[in-house]
Amino acid sequence: MQIPFRAIIVFHAVARAGSISRAADELRVTPSAVSQQIQALELHLxxxxxxxVGRNITLTEAxxxxxxxxxxxxxxxxxVTQHVRGIRSATTLTVRAAPSVSSKWLLPRLAGFVNANPDIELRLDGTNEPTDFRKENVDxxxxxxxxxxxxxxxxxxxxERFFPLCAPSSFAAGSLSAADLLKYRLIHSVKSQMQWPRWFAEAGLxxxxxxxRVLFDRSHMAIDAAVDGLGIGLDSELLAWRELRDGRLVCPVKNPPEVTLTTQWIxxxxxxxxxxxxxxxxxxxxxxxxAWSAQHTVQIV
Structure with a gap:
């Protein structure tokens, strides 16, 4: 029995793309031709x-x-085909992440992935908008x-652990009480899920x-502002791990409350x-x- 290889390739493209039109663009054929190949394969099987479902294509259980x-x-x-042709197979992987987690957590680690996977061409899209996976080419x-x-x-x-952060030139680690913070300029990251009122409530204040106060639209800006001595910020160990590791930021509060939250998701x-x-x-x-979770980046005084 003759195997309909062309129809199988077309079905694979449709299933991967989730759309007949996107598969047609990828295969450089018309949507009608794609539909005909799918029908032929279904008839064969x-x-x-x-x-x-509306304009979208979904797969049945089969x-x-x-x-x-x-x-x-x-x-x-x-x-294998690419190898036989004598060229390296390059597959593009598109990853979207907000600017703060991109610059503060992901970028410092990416060399390890890129060096270990030379066949994957990585594209990092630093955008805050949630992905519409039905319409956008994001993996x-x-x-x-x-x-x-x-x-x-x-x-x-x-x-993530959240606690106050400042430059050591502003205040030494553990030199303030939670109540002392109210006397000084506080840096607000306005889109963060962890805000000062919540932290003060956890501290009983x-x-x-x-x-x-001074307000920033992005956490990475708030962290950099704290490093520059603009005030005392409130952010997570996940985003500020490198500044804490290098001693450019410290926690000025002695025995701060243990405030944890999960804000970043794959x-x-x-x-x-x-x-x-x-x-x-x-x-x-x-x-x-x-590996990051196993590390104790900063010891709170």
């Missing part, structure tokens, strides 16, 4: 592989199983939020009605986990997360 069984083989054939996202996004794969980047559609490039990056990311 004797079962429906896809179904329409389609999900079939895609899972053929994906690795097709990727392997593509890699995986590190998303700031509360971790509730139904229908998506969601995994924590790690629990009521914030004053009017206080000296997010993608479940189907993306079938792709080798996504699995490779996710495994690397988990290793970096676990």
């Amino acid at each position: 004797g079962t429906a592989l896809t179904s329409r 389609g999900e199983r079939y895609f899972e069984m053929i994906s690795r083989e097709i990727e392997h054939v593509a890699d 995986l996202e590190i998303r700031h939020g509360e971790g509730s996004w139904p229908g998506l794969f969601v995994e924590s980047l790690g629990k 009521e914030p004053v009605e009017r206080w000296k 997010v993608c559609p479940h189907g993306h986990l079938r792709h080798r490039k996504t699995r490779t990056f996710l495994d690397w990311l988990r290793g970096e997360r676990d």
Whole structure:
């Protein structure tokens, strides 16, 4: 029996893209031609592989199983073909992460991933807007939020400790009480999930009605401002780990309350986990997360 290889390749492209039109663009054919190939494959197999939901294409249970069984083989054939042609296979991986976690946590670690995976071409998209995976070509996202996004794969980047931070030239580590902070200029990161009123409540204090403050739209700006001596910031050990490690920031409060929160999440559609490039990056990311969690970056006085 003749195997419809062309139709199988077209089905793989549709399942990966989640859209007939996007698959058609990738294969450089018309959407009608893609639909015909899918119908031919379904006729050959004797079962429906896809179904329409509005303008979107979803896989049936049989389609999900079939895609899972053929994906690795097709990727392997593509890699071998590139090798035989005498060129290195380059697969683009697009990762989206907000500017603060990109610059403060992810970028300092990326050399390890890039050097270990020369066949993967990494694109880092530093954007705050949540990804619409149905419309945007993003493989995986590190998303700031509360971790509730139904229908998506969601995994924590790690629990974060939040505490006051300042340059050692401003105040020595452990030289202030929590109540002393109200006398000084406080740096606010306005989009952070952890705000000064919540931290003061954990410390058993009521914030004053009017206080000296300066506000920033991004956590990485607030951290840099604290390093520059502009005031006392409130941020997480995850984002400020390098400044704390290098001694450019210290916690000026003696015995601060233990305030923890999870604000960064690894997010993608479940189907993306079938792709080798996504699995490779996710495994690397988990290793970096676990190594960071095992470290005690700063000892609070």
